[in-house]
Amino acid sequence: MNNFFCDITYNGDDFKTHKLPKGDYENCTFANCNFKEGFIDNINFIECTFQECDLTNVNCTATIFNQVTFIGCKMIGIDFSTCNPMFLNLGFTNCNLTLANFNALELPKTNFKDCTLDQVDFSETQLKGSNIENCQLKNTVFYNTKLDSCNFNNSTYLLIDPDQNSIKKTKFNIDQLPGLLKKHDIVVAY
Template identity: 50%
Template sequence: MAESFWVDQEFIKQEYTAHKLPKGDYENCRFVDCTFAKGFLDNQNFVECSFEGCDFTNTNIAHTIFNDISFMGCKMVGLQFETCNPILSTFQFRGCNLSVASFHGMSLLQTLFEDCKLHQVDFSQAQLKGCTFHGSDFKDAIFDNTDLEQADFTSAVNFNIDPNVNHLKKSKFSKDGLIGLLKKYDIVVT
């Protein structure tokens, strides 16, 4: 049970590595340039909150609820999103570095990943139906048994998706991006 309740609050340039963010429910709160790196953000409840320019590198987010959350310009390296509470989890990511993060087995229907660095991100067994990946970089990202139906990769780069082991029905790709679907065949396209 939550210990405290915060509504319409702003948290600016706060450091939450040495001491934890107080346990509780945060609704319609704004976090700007806060540092959670290598800390504990577990068992929290966030509803309709925004995080701008925050550092979450290797933060523990186990059992945390993220409902209608917007991340902008955040460093989220190594986060294990599959450990957070899946109930009502909805995100938007803009200009974030999510390298080495994991969304293994998660349902992220219609999630926006805009201009994100998604290097070595694990999307295996995830449900990404209707997701938008405008301007995102997928260098060495893992797609294995991933549902990408109606996902939009038209301006994404560096993805390597095997159509034989992923569901791609009605997914969108640019002509230049089609090479990302053929890499396993070692075909030279000029």
């Protein structure tokens, strides 16, 4: 039987030096905690919030993230494709997700607001209806990605091939057109 932790706030804890106990965490808040290069594998997070935490290269194999919000977190290199896809529901605001991997995940209506998404892998990912607003997308990989009805307003360094991705009813700014037409070697004048 799993340990159960409910309505607990963890503030400034270093989970790299002492591992977070395995169990079910419901409605918990993790503020200013260090998980860098640590292990949160096989843990269930339900309706939890991570604020200003360092989760760089954390191992989240078989972890359940159900209605989990990350705010102002450093999350470089996280391989979300290894987490448990059941009930997967995430939200990100002002996070650095450089080099993260979301390959082949079902993430409809996911919020990525004011995030750095450089070199993130969204190949084969289902992001229909997601908000990817005011994000930096340098060398982000979109291949066979479902982006229908997404919002990319004010995101920069956008490079998406409409022939290799589904983008029906997706919102783009006019200055993002070159990133949609790059493979055609067309010059868009403003």
